[in-house]
Amino acid sequence: MVIDEAQNIKNHGAQVTQAVKEVGNAIGHTRVALSGTPIENKVEELHSIFDFVNYGYLGDRAAFLRDFSKFIEQR
Secondary structure (H helix, E strand, O other), X not given: OEEOOHHHHOOOOOHHHHHHHHHHHHXXXXXXXXXXXXXXXXXXXXXXXXXXHOOOXXXXXXXXXXXXXXXXXXX
């Protein structure tokens, strides 16, 4: 599954994000996300896209926020 404009799935709670991830899980394992838009507001946006492309690679959302996002955004 290949999605373009991956910034549209940057919000974990959005219905479109949940729908895309559901379809991705139903279709299979190979997923690619294309985006020309850099992270706009929070590092957490990166986690949502990675969660689609490579599920579990960055850990769950809570662990990512605790271990990475807070440290990066403080700088």
